[in-house]
Amino acid sequence: MRRLLMLGLALVLLAGCGDDGSDAGGGGGEERAALTGPLTYERGGGIAGRRDRLIVQPDGNAELTVRERTKSIRLEDAELDQIGRDLEAADIAAVPPNSTSKQPVPDTFGYRVAYDGTTVTTDDAAMPDKLGGLVTGLGALVERYE
DSSP states (O other), rough: OOOHHHHHHHHHHHHSSHHHHHHSSSSSSSSOOOOOSSSEEEEETTTEEEEEEEEEEESSEEEETTTEEEEEOOOHHHHHHHHHHHHHHHHHGGGOEOOSSSSOOTEEEEEEETTEEEEEEGGGOOOGGGGHHHHHHHHHHHHHOO
16 A cells, blocks of 8 residues: 555656646747847827837837827837737738828828838728738737837
8 A cells, every 4th residue: 555655646746747848938839939120110190190109129128109209118028029929920021011092091090010121001991911910919009108
C-alpha cells in the first residue's frame, strides 16, 4: 500500500512539471507581430470636423493629437501586440494607396495610415475589408487616450 501511495505521489508531482506549450507571457508560443518602425494613423471629418493623429513607435511610446492638443502616451504591451497583429492582417503594402470613395460622402471620416514607406488613404464608405480591424483598433486607442 505504501508503495502504491508513493507511486501516486510521484505521478502527481511529475504531471506538474511538463511543458504546456505556452511561454511566460501566456502567448501559447506564438511569435509576436512587432512594429519595425513608426506607424502613423490620421482620422479626419465627421459631423464636428475633427482631426486626430496617433504616431506609435515600436517601443510603445506614442504621440496623440486630438483637437489641436498633443500629448505623449505609453501604450500597454497588449495594445502594441494587437497593433502588430492588425497591421500584419491589413497587409497595407497590398492595398491601393488611394482607397477612397469616388464621390464625396458628407460627414464621413477619412483615414490615412502610414507604415514602412507605405501610405494608404481611405474613408468609411470605401474602407477595404483588410483595413477594417487596424483602423478600428487605432481609432479605439485614440478614444481611450484622448
